[in-house]
Amino acid sequence: LLRRNVKCRCIAEPVEMMQTVYKTKVSRNENMAKLQAGYLFPEIARRREVHMLKYPEAKVISLGIGDTTEPIPEVITSAMAERSYALSTVAGYSGYGAEQGEKNLRAAIAETYYGNLGIQETDIFVSDGAKCDISRLQILFGSNVMMAVQDPSYPAYVDSSVIMGQTGPFQKDVEKYGKIEYMKCTPENGFFPDLSTVSKTDIIFFCSPNNPTGSAATREQLVRLVQFARDNGSIIVYDSAYAMYISDDCPRSIFEIPGAKEVAIEISSFSKYAGFTGVRLGWTVIPKQLVFSDGFPVAKDFNRIVCTTFNGASNIAQAGGLECLSPQGLKAMHEVVGFYKENTDIVVDTFKSLGFKVYGGRNAPYAWVHFPGRSSWDVFEEILEKAHLVTTPGSGFGPAGEGFIRVSAFGHRENVLEASKRLKELYM
Numbered sequence: 001l002l003r004r005n006v007k008c009r010c011i012a013e014p015v016e017m018m019q020t021v022y023k024t025k026v027s028r029n030e031n032m033a034k035l036q037a038g039y040l041f042p043e044i045a046r047r048r049e050v051h052m053l054k055y056p057e058a059k060v061i062s063l064g065i066g067d068t069t070e071p072i073p074e075v076i077t078s079a080m081a082e083r084s085y086a087l088s089t090v091a092g093y094s095g096y097g098a099e100q101g102e103k104n105l106r107a108a109i110a111e112t113y114y115g116n117l118g119i120q121e122t123d124i125f126v127s128d129g130a131k132c133d134i135s136r137l138q139i140l141f142g143s144n145v146m147m148a149v150q151d152p153s154y155p156a157y158v159d160s161s162v163i164m165g166q167t168g169p170f171q172k173d174v175e176k177y178g179k180i181e182y183m184k185c186t187p188e189n190g191f192f193p194d195l196s197t198v199s200k201t202d203i204i205f206f207c208s209p210n211n212p213t214g215s216a217a218t219r220e221q222l223v224r225l226v227q228f229a230r231d232n233g234s235i236i237v238y239d240s241a242y243a244m245y246i247s248d249d250c251p252r253s254i255f256e257i258p259g260a261k262e263v264a265i266e267i268s269s270f271s272k273y274a275g276f277t278g279v280r281l282g283w284t285v286i287p288k289q290l291v292f293s294d295g296f297p298v299a300k301d302f303n304r305i306v307c308t309t310f311n312g313a314s315n316i317a318q319a320g321g322l323e324c325l326s327p328q329g330l331k332a333m334h335e336v337v338g339f340y341k342e343n344t345d346i347v348v349d350t351f352k353s354l355g356f357k358v359y360g361g362r363n364a365p366y367a368w369v370h371f372p373g374r375s376s377w378d379v380f381e382e383i384l385e386k387a388h389l390v391t392t393p394g395s396g397f398g399p400a401g402e403g404f405i406r407v408s409a410f411g412h413r414e415n416v417l418e419a420s421k422r423l424k425e426l427y428m
């Protein structure tokens, strides 16, 4: 039986309420109390554990969380090893580095990804990953701003906004937080929001290629987005963590759009390019031209936050990042990305051959598969129960994700092929 509107049911609470014998006098942060049912991926991990207890013999394959699986190319790990060994020498030792990142890495990022776009080395802030920078940006904006997000979107934007106190409580009837503008992205609008229906907000989080829909915005669409931000005096936070997966001529950076430097920040990461999800290295670009309403440069405030909350990315990780941007490192990263893109083709072809409508895939390592009229969590459970495959329920990314699942193409080739076989057995 197909059931609609079956919401996420927690199998176990993230932290059991303990029988306490002693309580502090500290009241809980009310914003934390607004957060719903735990973060999406821990919830999936819990369900996977329950499944594995039920079927200890099953070989569960994860196409869920979107973590990289392939080894980091050796040219890159060699550079990290060298830097690591050098730390054991008097000449090669270094302690705290610049909070904003090493000069040569900032220069290499500016040159490689923003070469002709007028972005300078000093506009780049090297970080321990895009997710951490999302929260640092929220600290920068504070609790008095209102933000817009694509619906569906990567959950960290909404959750960090809730934690900062920018939102109202969660409204169960619509599955949305108050005081967040959800920009619906569906097959009907080509996964780009109808900006004529979007209310003015201070901040617009925009991810392209989008996680989870896998859709990349075209140049013409981004021109409209930048114009929309300029008309409203908003700041766009553009997440380009998957830009290297773009196969067509969609822009790789928001700064390809004229006028974007006055209204946009870009966050990005080595995580999905070089398998750095565990190494941790990313960056944020804040052009000097971006200023607050009083004319104060946004980058200056961000610099203050970085210097206060962060002591710089690991020097070993930065050596790896620098090598990523060498000619041989770039070639190796393209091979890693190419491998996952082949996986994506296998996943997309599998679902298409079974008659499903599949979106994304072309410009991102995610297939966004439509199960019209069904609850995402039910589909998730069905695929886990019957094929021992972990996917991600679309509704976990926002209400417009209901009826979809996200299938990640990060996986060893034999696992992706095995997953394809099991899906064909399940849905043929």
Ligand code: PLP
Binding pocket: 066, 128, 129, 130, 131, 132, 154, 207, 211, 239, 241, 268, 269, 270, 271, 276, 277, 281, 282
């Ligand atoms: N942004 C998006 C859209 C992502 O999908 C992810 C990770 O999955 C991140 C940011 C986090 O990247 P990082 O590993 O650099 O923190």
